[in-house]
Amino acid sequence: MKKEKVLNLLKRKNVKPSVQRMEILNYIVENKNHPSVDEIYSHLNKKIATLSKTTIYNTLKILCKKNILTEILIEEDEVRFDYMEKPHIHFKCKSCNKIYDVFKKCPLINCKKIEGHKIEEYHIYLIGTCKNCYKDD
Amino acid sequence: MKKEKVLNLLKRKNVKPSVQRMEILNYIVENKNHPSVDEIYSHLNKKIATLSKTTIYNTLKILCKKNILTEILIEEDEVRFDYMEKPHIHFKCKSCNKIYDVFKKCPLINCKKIEGHKIEEYHIYLIGTCKNCYKDD
DNA sequence: TTTTAATTTGTAATTATTACAAAATTGAAA
DNA sequence: TTTCAATTTTGTAATAATTACAAATTAAAA
Known part of the structure; x- marks a missing residue:
């Protein structure tokens, strides 16, 4: 997904954009296999060296509250996330x-x-x- | 569910019956709102004073492996259990x-x-x- | 009874998630 | 540009469900 699209998506849903938020959302949208928080962290840490896991948890919580993402409870020990354009x-x-x-x-x-x-x-x-x-x- | 029915169910599925196993399974079958491990513990503790939570976890794991129960992952922070006679x-x-x-x-x-x-x-x-x-x- | 195997129990370890407060960043007003 | 307030990010510590493990108990077999 293009940078601008992610940006607009956040704006449209009233989430103040930031580098971290855009990268996290983009990674979930791009990666179709519903990465875990750990996977998101490991991957983005390469780009944003100072990234904190707490930021990921915070961001995911906001994105869910604003209905941009949905929680997937298919794994027993951790939550996954879903960008749901149409129900599936x-x-x-x-x-x-x-x-x-x-x-x-x-x-x-x-x-x-x-x-x-x-x-x-x-x-x-x-x-x-x-x-x-x-x-x- | 009658004591004998629970007993037979365990036997039929090759789970060696015990007081604890029968009580745990019976409580889940009887209680239709899918109690949490904590709720199972609190309730059965009154009957079996020495009951340990580890026993509940062990038993639930066995009952799932033997296809007597199914895990329900609808809650974010804890697993629930289901006695599934017919799919629902x-x-x-x-x-x-x-x-x-x-x-x-x-x-x-x-x-x-x-x-x-x-x-x-x-x-x-x-x-x-x-x-x-x-x-x- | 004696011995062996399986089950139960309690404690300690593990791990995902949350709470919280300090540090950093942003954005607007002066 | 500088200042100041508000928001976001970050790291550490706390929480809580679950698991690992070994000792104690119980059941079954010889």
Whole structure:
């Protein structure tokens, strides 16, 4: 994603841009496999030597609150993050541990209510073996 | 669930029964709102004064491995557990924090493969406001 | 009973995340 | 440009769920 696009996205959602915020958001948007906080840190640390993990946590929290990102709770021990342009499904491969985006439609996502409960968020997580790992058997 | 049913369930799935294992499994099966480890501990501690949290963690791990329970990753900071007789959806209320089971059918649950990936587990989490909290507005 | 194996327990270690306050940076006003 | 206030970033320390591990207990087998 172009620098300008990230900048505009932040502005549009009322998040004051900064070098750190732009880099963090950009890395998540670019990297499709939903990097962990550690991965984000390791990668960006090369560019921004003074970067702190606390900044990453702070930024991610803001970006979620402003609905730019969504938390993915597919891993047991850490949170992942998702830039969701359109609603989609997540598939985690048990073997290689990658998290794929799947854009198959699910009628559930159009429901506003279910058994009387008002739905505000949809999280669909599938777990199994991805096509790359599967063929190695 | 009757004592004997829990016992048979454990035996059938090749888990050696014990007082602790039966009580833990029974509590999860009986309590429909998916108690946390802390809640399980607090409740069963009254019955089994010597109970240790480590035993609960050990037992839950075994029960998951033997496919008697499934992990629910709907909470950000702790794991919940589910006794899944038939596949269903989970709905978490943001307001009262209860986790409901919803038995509406979703065609996704019949898919064995998606975009070439082999599916082994289905986790569908909806988040919003439940019907009890909603009407208080 | 004696012995062996499995389970339970308590403590200490691990690890992701948060709280907090100092340092650095930004942006506007003078 | 300089000054000053507000915001952001950073590092350290605290928190809390989970796990590792070994001793104690219990159950099963001989």
